[in-house]
Amino acid sequence: MxxxxxxxxxxxxxxxxxxxxxxxxxxxxxxxxxxxxxxxxxxxxxxxxxxxxxxxxxxxxxxxxxxxxxxxxxxxxxxxxxxxxxxxxxxxxxxxxxxNPLRTVSAVNDKALMRDILRDTGVHQVASAKIRNRLDLEEFVTSNGFPLILKPTRGSASEDVRIISDATELADVAAGLESAGNASSDSAAPWVAEEFLEGREFSVETHSAAGEHQILAVTEKFKTESFVEIGHVVPARITAEEHTMLTDETKAVLTALGVEEGPAHTELILTAKGPGLVETHTRPGGDAIVELIRIVAGYDIHEMTFSWLSGERADVSHKPLAGGAAIWFLTAEQGRVTAAGGETEARTSEGVQFASLSAAVGDVISEVRSSADRHGEALAVGEDADSALRNAREAVARFLVEVEPLNPAGDPVQG
The missing domain is CATH 3.40.50.20 (Rossmann fold)
Structure with a gap:
């Protein structure tokens, strides 16, 4: 209590x-x-x-x-x-x-500070550096090589996360840093560089009470090449050993950062050397992950949080409703939308609990650079993770979004 x-x-x-x-x-x-x-x-x-x-x-x-x-x-x-x-x-x-202490919450919102706090702790170490200018970036490459990840220190929703794979891409990005103006050595670094972690990505959903971290679920994640999330499924399709590695690492991260209570959403990549931390948040997972957990694991994260805060038990649970639950997002082709529909077909697809299309005729669809650039979603259940994921993807495939390509000036491309 x-x-x-x-x-x-x-x-x-x-x-x-x-x-x-x-x-x-x-x-x-x-x-x-x-x-x-x-x-x-x-x-x-x-x-x-x-x-x-x-x-x-x-x-x-x-x-x-x-x-x-x-x-x-x-x-x-x-x-x-x-x-x-x-x-x-x-x-x-x-x-x-x-x-939760202010420094803890500040750390999960400042990726450079988070890495500083976790350095020399028992968690898997991910090479990282604060990037203020071109020289910082080049020094990181000299020490760690390609590829590398560059992300905003205080970014969210996968926006502006980029991979730098070779010297040509490095030169392009470095030129962009210079054109934006170099930050001084005394100012906060606007970017953080991290080693590229190769492997499948997951998130571990937890609720903490008096510093004890309860595992609610492990979510399997799917992303575009530009790191925008386009799908999640619970339970993650992993072995018992992988589950233990991911959850043990998550508990170590939360303890090292000083998380005392409430929900957390911790993203990791399972590499050949073990799980590596991408980032963590002192909040529930987005993209309807809260609903996926409620359906499959029986935990209502919001209910747990306020049960704990009000002085009751935090480990409340309910009967699971399905063996698997998944959400999938629509990423449409770039251009001006000329036709949009299929919501009824998606909503009546097998296992679908919710489906919505946000693209409308006249909208201009640009490159998918963040979660805000997705244009539809479907949440579906199934007897297991595979069937739930299949149902969600098939529902999204029923959306109709037709576009006409645009030239750089924003005008239709002439055929």
């Missing part, structure tokens, strides 16, 4: 309401602070009080939270959104509220 039970929670931002509903179901008072654009009719139904502002500002959110606590006391600030994690942690830190 948690030593200090929570009776009131301040939610920081977020358009989704599942966590708010779980807090309500646990009998907690719900207060909300965030941008007006995140607020929906369902939010209004769930919250007891709200402070809204036109655009999100971490400083404004902190000041608002401090002022609100004088009027409506709350016991913890919480969020499930990447954009707001560090702000919620800073509110807890400034007000002395029990939660």
């Amino acid at each position: 948690r030593t200090s039970a929570v009776k009131s929670v301040l939610f920081v931002g977020g358009k989704r309401t599942e966590a708010l509903e779980a807090a309500r179901n646990s009998g907690l008072q719900v207060i909300y602070v965030g941008p007006k654009t995140d607020m929906t009719a369902r939010h209004h139904e769930l919250v007891d009080a709200a402070f809204l502002f036109p655009e999100f500002s971490p400083e404004l959110a902190l000041r608002a939270a401090i002022a609100l606590r004088e009027l409506i006391p709350f016991d913890i600030a919480y969020t499930a959104g990447d954009l707001y994690l560090e702000t919620a942690a800073r509110i807890n830190h400034e007000l002395g509220l029990k939660s």
Whole structure:
């Protein structure tokens, strides 16, 4: 049980309401602070009080939270959104509220800081370096060779992650760094370089309570060549030995970073030398992974979180609903959409629980560079992981998206 039970929670931002509903179901008072654009009719139904502002500002959110606590006391600030994690942690830190330490949350949002903290610990070491300019990048290549991964230090949703495979690609990327302007040695590094980890990718979903990390599921992940996630399946198709390696490494990472409580989503690649950490997050997994776990493992991550915070047992579980569950995303061809449809066919496909197409006639589809560039999804169940994955992919194949190619000026290409 948690030593200090929570009776009131301040939610920081977020358009989704599942966590708010779980807090309500646990009998907690719900207060909300965030941008007006995140607020929906369902939010209004769930919250007891709200402070809204036109655009999100971490400083404004902190000041608002401090002022609100004088009027409506709350016991913890919480969020499930990447954009707001560090702000919620800073509110807890400034007000002395029990939660994951600010340095822990900062580390999972700053990939360079995370590597610094994990260096010389018992976790699998991944070569990395802060990249401020061309020289930093060239020095990393000299020490570690090709290929390498370059990613924004504080990036999310797989945006701007790139692989550099040879000297030509290095020269192109380095030129881009120079044109953007070199950061000084005293400033925060905007990029981090990491050794390329070769192998299958997974995520381990956990819930922590008083520093003990409970494994909820291992998710198998699928990505494009530009590292954008296009599918997930639970359970991961791995051996018992691989499961142990992945989960043991995850627990070691969370302990080394100082994660004390709440959900975490840890991404790893299973290499020939064992699991290597990609990144971790002190929040539930996105892309409906929460739903996949609920269906297959019987754990509702939001319910577990607020059960723990309210002073109850965290290891609540329910009867699994299927042997496998998967979600698959549509990545359409580039161009202007001339026809779109097939939602009814996708939704009535075998095992489908949910299907949605976001592409519409007139939309311009660009290169898939982040999760925001996907244009449809289908979540399906099956008797096992293979059948669930097949059902989800077949449902997405039923979407119809036709495009006309565009030239660099944005005009249709003449045939």
